[in-house]
Amino acid sequence: MTLEVKRANASSDAMVSTSAMTNIVTNIMTSAAAKKIAGQLIMIRMPGTSLDAEMAQFLRDNHIRAVCLFRQNMIDAQQLSKFTADLREVMGPDALIGIDQEGGAVVRSTWVPQPPAAMSLGASDDPALCRAVGAAVARGVKSLGFNWNFAPVLDLNNNVDNPVISERSFGSDPQNAGRLAMAWMEGSLSEGVACCVKHFPGHGDTNVDSHRDLPTVDKSRAELDAMEFAPFHMAKEAAPAMMTAHIVYPALDADFPATMSKKILTGILRDEWNYQGVVITDGMDMHAIAGRYGAGKAAVIALDAGADLVMALGTRETQIETLAALTDAIQNGQIDAAGLQQRLARVTRLTQQYPCQQTGFQITYQTEAQDLQLMAEAWKRGLTPYHNPKAPAPGSKVRLVISANVVSDGVSEAGIRSEKVSAMLSDIYVVDTVEFDRANEFDWSALPDDGRFTILASTIRLRYNDKIRQEWKPDLHLVLWNPFQSLDIQSPALITYGFATPAIDAVAAWLRGDILAEGKLPVVGFDV
Numbered sequence: 269m270t271l272e273v274k275r276a277n278a279s280s281d282a283m284v285s286t287s288a289m290t291n292i293v294t295n296i297m298t299s300a301a302a303k304k305i306a307g308q309l310i311m312i313r314m315p316g317t318s319l320d321a322e323m324a325q326f327l328r329d330n331h332i333r334a335v336c337l338f339r340q341n342m343i344d345a346q347q348l349s350k351f352t353a354d355l356r357e358v359m360g361p362d363a364l365i366g367i368d369q370e371g372g373a374v375v376r377s378t379w380v381p382q383p384p385a386a387m388s389l390g391a392s393d394d395p396a397l398c399r400a401v402g403a404a405v406a407r408g409v410k411s412l413g414f415n416w417n418f419a420p421v422l423d424l425n426n427n428v429d430n431p432v433i434s435e436r437s438f439g440s441d442p443q444n445a446g447r448l449a450m451a452w453m454e455g456s457l458s459e460g461v462a463c464c465v466k467h468f469p470g471h472g473d474t475n476v477d478s479h480r481d482l483p484t485v486d487k488s489r490a491e492l493d494a495m496e497f498a499p500f501h502m503a504k505e506a507a508p509a510m511m512t513a514h515i516v517y518p519a520l521d522a523d524f525p526a527t528m529s530k531k532i533l534t535g536i537l538r539d540e541w542n543y544q545g546v547v548i549t550d551g552m553d554m555h556a557i558a559g560r561y562g563a564g565k566a567a568v569i570a571l572d573a574g575a576d577l578v579m580a581l582g583t584r585e586t587q588i589e590t591l592a593a594l595t596d597a598i599q600n601g602q603i604d605a606a607g608l609q610q611r612l613a614r615v616t617r618l619t620q621q622y623p624c625q626q627t628g629f630q631i632t633y634q635t636e637a638q639d640l641q642l643m644a645e646a647w648k649r650g651l652t653p654y655h656n657p658k659a660p661a662p663g664s665k666v667r668l669v670i671s672a673n674v675v676s677d678g679v680s681e682a683g684i685r686s687e688k689v690s691a692m693l694s695d696i697y698v699v700d701t702v703e704f705d706r707a708n709e710f711d712w713s714a715l716p717d718d719g720r721f722t723i724l725a726s727t728i729r730l731r732y733n734d735k736i737r738q739e740w741k742p743d744l745h746l747v748l749w750n751p752f753q754s755l756d757i758q759s760p761a762l763i764t765y766g767f768a769t770p771a772i773d774a775v776a777a778w779l780r781g782d783i784l785a786e787g788k789l790p791v792v793g794f795d796v
Contacts, residue, residue, distance in 0.1 A: 307333075308615065310332065311364070336581065342377060374681070380412065382768040385766045403456065406455065420452045422499040424496060430474055434751065435750060450502060463508060508546065529573055532574075545618075647773075662697065670724070688772065707736060721743050722744075724744070748766070
C-alpha cells in the first residue's frame, strides 16, 4: 500500500538545524542553556482543567513545548478548546499537544465521534474503513486543538492473557495488523495530525501490565523479527513518531528495558532501521520504570539510549526531578552535543510538519455529522459472533446479570454503567436486572429458575476466574469490552470490543434483528 503522507525518513536537508539551536548546543556548559535544552526534551502532564498563571510560568521558565492531556483535564469541548488555545499561546508555534485517542476504551475526549477499538477494525478487516476512521479521529482531536495523537497501537495481541493491550491491538497476525494500522495512520496524517505508533518493540505478548511491573518478552531475535518487530518495521518510513515499551527483551538487552536500552533504540531503531522520526518514551512514572530506577535517573538513561522526548507524566515534583537530572546530564556532557542537536531537530521537525492550529480557541468541526455516521457504521461492522449467538425475540422476558461497578484500569476510561445497558435492553425486552459487586463471589445458581432468557453483560476489562468458567451459564454473553472474556464463559457471545454509545446502539440493532454480526476474530486462541 502506498502512503501519501509526509515521510518521517526525510532527507538530511529537511532536518531542522537553526543557528540559534546550534548555539545553544555548543554552549551547553552554562546551566541556563542546559536547562533550556532539557525543557524541550520532555513532555509533561498538566494539572487541572485550565491554564493558570502559575502553571503558565512553569512552562515558560522551563522551556516546555510538549504536554499531554488526559480525561481529568477535560470537562467539555468549549473548556478543552480554550485550554489547548492557552497552551499554544504560552508554548509558542512549536507546541506539541498530545492525546491518547486510540478508540474503544482508550479515548480521552468523548465529545467528538468515538472510534471503534483497533480490534473491532481488525474484525472488519477493511483498510479503507481503517483509513476513514483514522482521518475522522484526526479531524475530531484537531478541532479541539491537538496536533499529536498517541495512536495507532502496533502491538500484536498474540497472548490471550495480556492484561493491558487486548482490544487495543488490530490483531495477532503481523502483516494484517500492520496493514490495517498503516491505513489508520495514513488517514490521520492526511488530516494534519501526527501519529505516534506504540509500544516499540511490542507489548502484545506479555501477561504483565508495565504500569504495575516490569514485563519480559523472552524471545529470540528471529522470533521478534517475525512477529513483534514486523508492524513497526512496516511503519518505520512513514510514522512521525514511535513510543517505547517498558519491557525487557533479554535477547536484545538483558540489562535494560527497551525504553532505556541503547542497544534497542540506537542499535536497532536508529542504526539498523535508519528510523528518523521522533522517539518518545512511555510514561516514566509507570511502576516498571519509576519504581526501579527513579524518574530522574531513568530519564537520563532513556535520553542517552536514543529517545528524543521523555514523557515525564508524574507529579510536579517528579517533573522537577526529571528536569534537574537532564539539566545536569546535559551540562556535564553525558549526552553528546551532536546527539542533542539531532534530538532537538527531530522534535522541531515534527512540530513544523504537524503544527498546532492558530485560528482561535474553537476550530470549526465541519464534518462532525458525517463522522458520527461513519463511526456508527464502523462499530456495527466490527460486531463479532462467537459460538453462534442468538437473540431472544423482542418482547421476551430477559434477565440481565451485570457488574454494579465499573472502574478505569488506569489506561482506559471506566466501562459503561449497568443502568445504561439495562435501559438499552428495556427498549426491546421485559428486563429484570441483577447486579453483582464481585464476580468471583456471585452465586449463579441463586438466580431464579423462571424460564427467563439470561444475558450476562461484561463491562470491565478483568478476566473471569476458573470457578466462574465452571459455574456461569448464561444464554447470551454480551462482551462489551475485553474480547478474551468470551473464552471464560461457556456460552454464545456477541463481542463489541468496546462500550461507547455507538457500540451499544450496534448491539441493540443486532438484538432487534436489524443487522447481522459479521466480524471475524483477528486473534489466535479462539476455538471458532
